Amino acid sequence: AQSVAQPEDQVNVAEGNPLTVKCTYSVSGNPYLFWYVQYPNRGLQFLLKYITGDNLVKGSYGFEAEFNKSQTSFHLKKPSALVSDSALYFCAVRDAQAGTALIFGKGTTLSVSS
Amino acid sequence: EPEVTQTPSHQVTQMGQEVILRCVPISNHLYFYWYRQILGQKVEFLVSFYNNEISEKSEIFDDQFSVERPDGSNFTLKIRSTKLEDSAMYFCASILGLSGELFFGEGSRLTVL
Numbered sequence: 081a082q083s084v085a086q087p088e089d090q091v092n093v094a095e096g097n098p099l100t101v102k103c104t105y106s107v108s109g110n111p112y113l114f115w116y117v118q119y120p121n122r123g124l125q126f127l128l129k130y131i132t133g134d135n136l137v138k139g140s141y142g143f144e145a146e147f148n149k150s151q152t153s154f155h156l157k158k159p160s161a162l163v164s165d166s167a168l169y170f171c172a173v174r175d176a177q178a179g180t181a182l183i184f185g186k187g188t189t190l191s192v193s194s
Numbered sequence: 195e196p197e198v199t200q201t202p203s204h205q206v207t208q209m210g211q212e213v214i215l216r217c218v219p220i221s222n223h224l225y226f227y228w229y230r231q232i233l234g235q236k237v238e239f240l241v242s243f244y245n246n247e248i249s250e251k252s253e254i255f256d257d258q259f260s261v262e263r264p265d266g267s268n269f270t271l272k273i274r275s276t277k278l279e280d281s282a283m284y285f286c287a288s289i290l291g292l293s294g295e296l297f298f299g300e301g302s303r304l305t306v307l
Contacts (some may be wrong), residue, residue, distance in 0.1 A: 089209070103255065112292070112293060114296075116298075120234075122300060122301075123198075123285055123298040123299055123300045124237065124287075124298045124302050125298075126295040126296070126297070129295055130205060131240045131293045137214065156261075156267075168234065170237060174292065176292075176293075177249050180242040180244060180249045180250050180292060181227075181242055181250050181252070182227070182239070182296055183239060184229075184236065184237040184239070185236075186236040187236060187237070191263055
């Protein structure tokens, strides 16, 4: 069965500094990997995905993520954080060879201070 | 931009009552999902639905839960006899194909008293 780990409950960065939100995954087959963001009392919004191809994927709002197969990781990054990036971030995985479920990590709260 | 819509946005019910949460997925999407989130915490998979039948379900999705696509547009989640621990935000999502991203609705908050 697939699973996702987000080891940090909270990440704190200063505005203008680079940010990283960590994610590792476990699947039997090839992974489809996703990042979503959730603002208070809202649904989940898609940021970016890795399906195949280039290991570095770029997404919405200047975010990017790097797929690392050997480390089974898919960390979310942004070169310069904004206060408006403060939100709850979820990493998710689907096993390309098995099942239809997208399984989410427990989420990481990003707090960007001015 | 097409979106997933959910109703009601908030429902309060008494323990033991039946609840139906409704969703209208994006019209050309093929796979439909229900997730729940308790108190802004982890987003938990409940069930996926494809070709008018359940394709996958989690251990949370027990006999108290059922899903239906009664008319080709709506996608409903029924909780037969609600318990206090069913209080959560329930999200509906849909997807065109399995390599695509899920589109989520804004959620239905269920409060069981």
